[in-house]
Amino acid sequence: MDTHAFKRSLHKSERYNRRGFGRASEVATSLEQAYQSSLIGSIRDNGHQLRQGRLSVRLAEAFGFCWGVERAVAMAYETRRHYPSERIWITNEIIHNPSVNDHLRSMDVLFIPVDGGVKDFSGVRSGDVVILPAFGATVQEMQLLNERGCHIVDTTCPWVSKVWNTVEKHKKHAFTSIIHGKVKHEETLATSSFAGTYLVVLDLKEAQMVCDYILASASGQGDRAGFMQHFARACSPGFDPDRDLLRLGVANQTTMLKSETEEIGKLFERTMLRRFGPQELNDHFLAFNTICDATQERQDAMFALVDEPLDLLVVIGGYNSSNTTHLQEIAVSRGIRSFHIDTPERIGPGNRITHKPLGADLAMEEPFLPEGPLTVGITSGASTPDRVVEDVIRRLMDLSEA
Numbered sequence: 001m002d003t004h005a006f007k008r009s010l011h012k013s014e015r016y017n018r019r020g021f022g023r024a025s026e027v028a029t030s031l032e033q034a035y036q037s038s039l040i041g042s043i044r045d046n047g048h049q050l051r052q053g054r055l056s057v058r059l060a061e062a063f064g065f066c067w068g069v070e071r072a073v074a075m076a077y078e079t080r081r082h083y084p085s086e087r088i089w090i091t092n093e094i095i096h097n098p099s100v101n102d103h104l105r106s107m108d109v110l111f112i113p114v115d116g117g118v119k120d121f122s123g124v125r126s127g128d129v130v131i132l133p134a135f136g137a138t139v140q141e142m143q144l145l146n147e148r149g150c151h152i153v154d155t156t157c158p159w160v161s162k163v164w165n166t167v168e169k170h171k172k173h174a175f176t177s178i179i180h181g182k183v184k185h186e187e188t189l190a191t192s193s194f195a196g197t198y199l200v201v202l203d204l205k206e207a208q209m210v211c212d213y214i215l216a217s218a219s220g221q222g223d224r225a226g227f228m229q230h231f232a233r234a235c236s237p238g239f240d241p242d243r244d245l246l247r248l249g250v251a252n253q254t255t256m257l258k259s260e261t262e263e264i265g266k267l268f269e270r271t272m273l274r275r276f277g278p279q280e281l282n283d284h285f286l287a288f289n290t291i292c293d294a295t296q297e298r299q300d301a302m303f304a305l306v307d308e309p310l311d312l313l314v315v316i317g318g319y320n321s322s323n324t325t326h327l328q329e330i331a332v333s334r335g336i337r338s339f340h341i342d343t344p345e346r347i348g349p350g351n352r353i354t355h356k357p358l359g360a361d362l363a364m365e366e367p368f369l370p371e372g373p374l375t376v377g378i379t380s381g382a383s384t385p386d387r388v389v390e391d392v393i394r395r396l397m398d399l400s401e402a
Contacts, residue, residue, distance in 0.1 A: 003139050003194045004168050010146055018154040020075050027077040034103055035065070035073070035385035039393065050393070054372065055400035057393055058308055060379035062301035066294030068157030069095050069383050072134035075155045079131055080107050083151075088129045091119065091137045092186050094155070095383035096321035098342055117184075124150060134383075135187035135254075136160045139194055159254050159292040160187060164194040166288045170249035171196030175286055178210070178268060180261050181253030183234045185322055188253045192236070195251075197244050200234040207264040211271040214245050218275055248272060249286035255323035255382075258296045294382055295323055302327050302379055306334045311374040313338040316392055317381025319356050324381030332358050336377075339365070344391035351399060369399055 010016050040059075043050045048059040065073075076094050089110045093101050105111070109131075113120045119141070124130060126149035132142070136156040145152055167177040177198040181188035192198050201207045209230065216222040227241050248268055252261045265287055272285040306313070313331045317324025319342050331338035339355040341347065346354045352366035376396060380389050 001139070001143075003164075003171075006139060006143065010142060010152070013146065013152075015146075015149070015151045016154065017152070018156070021078045021082040023078045023081050024074060026081055027074060030077060031074060035100075035387050037386035037390035039390045040064075040386040043393075052397050053401055054374060055397060056373070056375040057396070058305060058310065058375060058377045059389075060298070060301040060305045060377070062294075062297040063379045064382070064384050064386055064389060066292075066298075066382040068134055068159060068292075068294065072155035072157065073100060075153060076104060076109070076131055077107075079129060079153045080109065083129050086127070086129050086151075087125070088131065089124055090131045090133060091141055092133045092135075093318075093320075094131065094133045095135075096318035096324075096381070097383040097385070097388075098318060099388055100383065100385065121145075121148075124148060126150065129153060132156055133186070134160070135185075136164070136190035137186075138190050157254070157292075159290075159294070160190070163191050163251050163254060163290045166249070166251045166290050167191060167195035167198065169288070170251070170286060173247075173286070175247045175249040176244045178207075178248050178250045178264075179252065180207070180250065180256050180264050182322060185253055187255070187322075191251065191253065195236065197239065198236045199231060199239065199244070201264065204260055204263055204267070206231075207267055210245065211267055213241060214271050214275055217242055217245070247284050249288065251288065251290050253322065254290070254292035255295055255321075255326065257326045257329065258291050258299050261291055298323065298327065298379070298382060299330065302330045305377050305379060306331055306336055308377065309375060310336055310377040311370060312336070313377040313379070314392060314396075315340045315379055315381075316342070316389055317384045318342050321381045321383050324384070325358070327379055327381060328358055339368075341392070344388060344395050347392065347395040347399065351402070369396070374400070 043059055048061060050057040072094055079088060089112055091112050094104060121144060129151045130145050132154045134155055134157045170177045177195040179188060179191055179198055179200045181200055183200045188200060201210060213222045213227050224241060250265045250268055269285055273281050276284045313336050315324060315328045328340045339353055341355050351368050352364055353368040354362055354364045356362050
């Protein structure tokens with residue numbers, strides 16, 4: 001389908017809203033009480049540091065709610081205020097943070113049920129209000145909701161929309177979109193739905209596999225069967241690597257590691273240069289910058305934080321939050337003792353912590369805090385409210401005094 005034309009038509013509909021309802025002042029107090037923190041504000045004013053007794057806390061220079069997340073949450077609150085009695089649904093979590101989603105459930109906002117990884121829209125009726133989350137929804141979901149006569153409130157982050165525009169440009173010029181992302185992540189699913197021909201690569205290792213195939217296939221040496229077996233669930237229907245890897249454009253899930261996305265882009269550019277030469281490079285490779293500023297700022301701040309002398313580091317954010325997981329990756333890559341938690345309640349009782357090691361199931365560690373003076377680094381993903389960060393710090397303060 002012509003996704004660009006569909007979006008343009010949808011945006012003109014009287015049942016579509018992506019600008020809010022002009023009720024920001026009405027929900028401001030509720031948002032402040034639920035998510036903001038005077039303690040975090042004072043720590044920011046004190047050079048992102050706090051000292052109490054034997055505990056020193058170092059906050060990353062950039063952490064927590066980004067503009068796109070703040071906008072999405074505020075629009076969800078405005079939606080409930082604007083539609084006080086209508087049924088309101090969200091196609092997925094508004095953002096990847098359990099406390100924020102629990103707040104919305106307490107406001108009688110419904111979440112589209114998922115059965116076996118498939119969303120069930122059967123309960124959504126004409127006239128219902130449906131919120132699209134910050135990381136967007138697939139074009140097929142938008143089409144279904146529009147045809148059903150729903151009121152659509154679109155909180156998709158503009159950075160995500162920018163990626164959609166990029167893959168649509170790839171499609172318009174008959175380029176395959178190489179999407180750096182997690183194939184089952186909601187944002188990548190949405191992005192691929194706006195693409196034409198696409199291939200999703202998780203990391204630099206998979207990108208190298210694709211580039212190796214591009215070079216090998218030039219002389220008929222590529223292992224097509226092996227390639228398709230590996231990427232069977234990460235490509236568009238009917239994907240043919242011998243046909244569809246000749247003209248490439250690179251895009252990304254906005255929450256991926258900036259440095260890895262940049263390296264993947266450079267790798268594909270070098271590969272196409274080797275395959276087709278400098279004279280024809282522009283006919284075979286397109287480059288657009290689709291890295292989210294907020295993601296970049298939080299990753300840069302994390303790199304600065306791990307350069308400081310720390311005894312341990314706590315990363316706060318939903319376990320299904322991609323940008324939070326990448327912050328944890330940075331800590332692990334530096335060999336710092338680190339803990340990824342989704343809520344303050346993961347700390348305690350006693351000197352213990354239940355956390356999620358990178359790529360593993362939940363684990364419990366006891367003792368958590370070592371004896372003597374200690375410095376704890378703290379950061380949080382872009383979906384984590386300051387109030388949650390405050391609660392974590394207060395638990396650390398109480399535990400260090402026990």
